[in-house]
Amino acid sequence: MQYYLDLLSFGPEGWGDELLAGALVTISIALATLPFGLALGLAIAVAKRSRSWTLRTFATLYTTIFRGVPELLTLYIIYFGVQVLAQRLWSAVGLSGNFDMSPFLAGMVALGVVLAAFSAEVWLGALNAIQKGQREAAAALGLTKWQAFRLVVFPQLIRVALPGLGNNWMVLLKETSLVSVITLQDTMFIATRANVATKEPFLFFGAAALIYLFFSVISTWGFDRLEGRANRGYARAGASR
Template sequence: MFDKLALLGFGDGGWGLALLQGAGITIAIALATLPFGLLLGLIVALGKRSENIVLRWLATVYTTVFRGVPELLTLYIIYFGIQIVLQQAWISLGLPGNFSMPPFVAGMVALGVVLSAFSSEVWVGALNSIQKGQREAAAALGLSKGQAFRLVVFPQLIRVALPGLGNNWMVLLKETSLVSVITLPDIMFITTRANVATKEPFLFFGAAMLIYLFFSLISAWGVGRLEIRANRGFATFGGATR
């Protein structure tokens, strides 16, 4: 029993350091993907609420595609497909050497576009909850549309959207395991290699489960704190927020 646990240690023959580095890669790609995906999702949401029918159509097609296609397939298309296209463009421009998309960038882009498709629905729901009078009042005060959105709409938007975005983050955290298929050394990549080398699947996959669970618990606590902070100054009376 103790011999098996030693495989998780940091000494000779232990995989502890590799698992720690894999956990760092997992958190790094999740944190890199989050702002990219949420910002793109907000842009898509604004497109879906645009008065321009073309923008609304493009935003709807975007969310339909990336919500309907499996995340793993999206990852393969971006890592292999987009890389081939860019390589051909690289050659056609006569540039020296070869173009190679780093796995980290491919993973971030793939997870980011999927996150943006799902988070756009959260943003749309939050935008619909902001009364039109808020913007009209901002315009009456002489604020531009950009200033009204930044100073009046966005602070309220975050408060309403935060629970849904928190769920998106939790899903993203688990979906980072997909990047192991493009040889990015995250938790799943390291545990799979450790299993092959030691023939101890229960030990290493169990360790991976505990690491993901730890990240999820910390995330749930953090999102809860953010929700409390975002709702400061708002009180609920009889089911209505004032």
């Protein structure tokens, strides 16, 4: 027992501090991806409702592709593909040397475009849930289209979209484990390395599982609070939540 505790302890002998650093990388890549993915998703959702045929087709194509291709494959295509393309561009411009894409950036882009595809569906559902009268009333008050979106539509959008976006976040959190295959030093990567060094796979993958579980449980709790807050104007006395 003492042996296992030593392995998980902080300090040069144990892997505790490394695992903690990995957990930080996991949560930072998830948090870094979130705003980018959600914003792109909202843009795609708006494009899906656009009057222009080109925009609509592009948006539909985008969501179909990134929702249908395994995340692991998307990650590989972006990590290797962008590297090759950038390298060619690099050489074409006449610069010498190599172009290296950081795994963090590749992971962020890959997870972000997938998140955008999934969150676009959530945004779209929420956009459709907002009555036309809201926009008409805003127009009647003399608000521009952008003002109407920012001041009238968006605040209501968040409330409707929150449960779906919460699901998106949970999926994203778990998907970050994939970036370990492109050598980003997240929880999963550290656990794999610890396993190689100590030959204690059950201990370290178990520890990794508990780290992810911890983040998931915290997120569930956080989103429950957020939803409660977003719905505070709607809750009725004696309602179930």
